[in-house]
Amino acid sequence: MIDIKLVRDNPDLVRASQRARGADETLVDQVLAADEKRRSSITEFESLRSQQKTVSKSVGAAMGKLNAARKAGSADVDVLAKEADEARARATELSAQVKQREAAADQEDKEFTALLRELDNIVLDGVPAGGEEDFETLETVGEPRSFDFEPLDHLALGEKLDAIDMQRGAKVSGSRFYFLKGAGARLSNALMAYAQSIAAEEGFTPLIVPTLVSAQSMGGTGYLDAHEDVYELESGELYLTGTSEVALAGFHTDEILDLSNGPLRYTATSTCYRREAGSYGKDTRGIFRVHQFTKTEMFVYCDPQQAVEEHQNLLRIERRLLDGLELPYRVIDVAAGDLGGSAARKYDCEAWVPTQGKYRELTSTSNCTTYQARRLNIRQRGEGGKTEFVATLNGTMLTDTRPIVALLENHQQADGSIRVPQALQPFLGTDVIRPA
């Protein structure tokens, strides 16, 4: 959710942002109209309520006097009783009116809020306009390797190494499920351990988080808007999270944070569940696109002034991890239309996948500025003790499945063995993976 004050004070900025995203510009005027309507309705209701309270209090005062007179056996009892009855009658009338105006004001406020929530975050300066294909490549690192033999794809390699078992995954759970076995399972563990060790070096606090969360938590991060991609339990009460970002963002919901010692930086490794609805036929081979994987995520709460700097830091850490895996990759500045509603800017790191001849997304980092925090009600004490919303950012350290795809394919050798990059060796306990 963006700040209504920004919409009021600078509607053109909001329009420009919507335009860059290819989103609805007229929404801005709808929001402003609804805001206008809501405010006049609130004013009307509140002044009526104020009158009602005054009258109602006079009933209380009259009752007090009446009771005192009764106790004292005073002759004024009849007069006082009449006064109290009259005040009560006036209050009854006002009460009915107040109820009506309150209902109207509530309704208009709901309509306003619903519209405001539809507005996407304001895109930061420099973000390329347009859709998925309009990204800007910021940097290309390393060279796609040229093979002097015919490279195998990750599944062929995984099967030769007895590291990936799709058949049994399908048998147990269905399509897009898999088993990692032996070296495959060890690789998954090693990647997460590698990510966690870097996270510790970079000053992130590790958390073990819930992966089943309430509708409220799911909605807070905006993931309920993409409902078709979320697994919901039959009970309708809990959802399986597609990323630990949900829990990491929910962690400080409704809190006022103390950021005087700098940003709060968290990391969590969790299992991620995604339905991948609408991706039928895409990446059907192997473990590139699956319903369940493991991911180590970073999440940062910081002063809005520091958000851009923190975003660069998250990107730097992502690159550090990929450098350590010795993969060729590129960094792209994702175009406005492909950001999702919460992000003001997003960088993806895409690794080279030799058998696809393409760069594919491995990690991603988003600066959500204050958009998420406003929805989750996460604030800090600002100037003069006033509260203000914080900025939130998130970034992938590593997942297990896609890096395994990239590692197997890029580091395969003619004999079917896999070279293990140095940074991963301490966690895997070997410098080469050979067929069993």
Next chain:
RNA sequence: GGAGGCGUCGCCUAGUCUGGUCUAUGGCGCCCGCCUGCUAAGCGGGUUUGGGGAUAAAACCCCAUCGAGGGUUCAAAUCCCUCCGCCUCCGCCA
């Protein structure tokens, strides 16, 4: 899963039975000021959050907020219902 207890503006706490001077009490902490060689003590004031109005900005005025949401009533922290969380006991269990 069963039974009982509890949830008050940072923390603690009064108020709930018996609805109305409750404009939610008091203490601690914190902030500002006074006093003072300094510090402490003392004294005075302030101290939930969100929204609406007013303003150049404030001061200020108003509405809501006693775990959340409904209901009864002219009037709800207080009475009724539903839900959530915590604690104690019992049962079951890795």
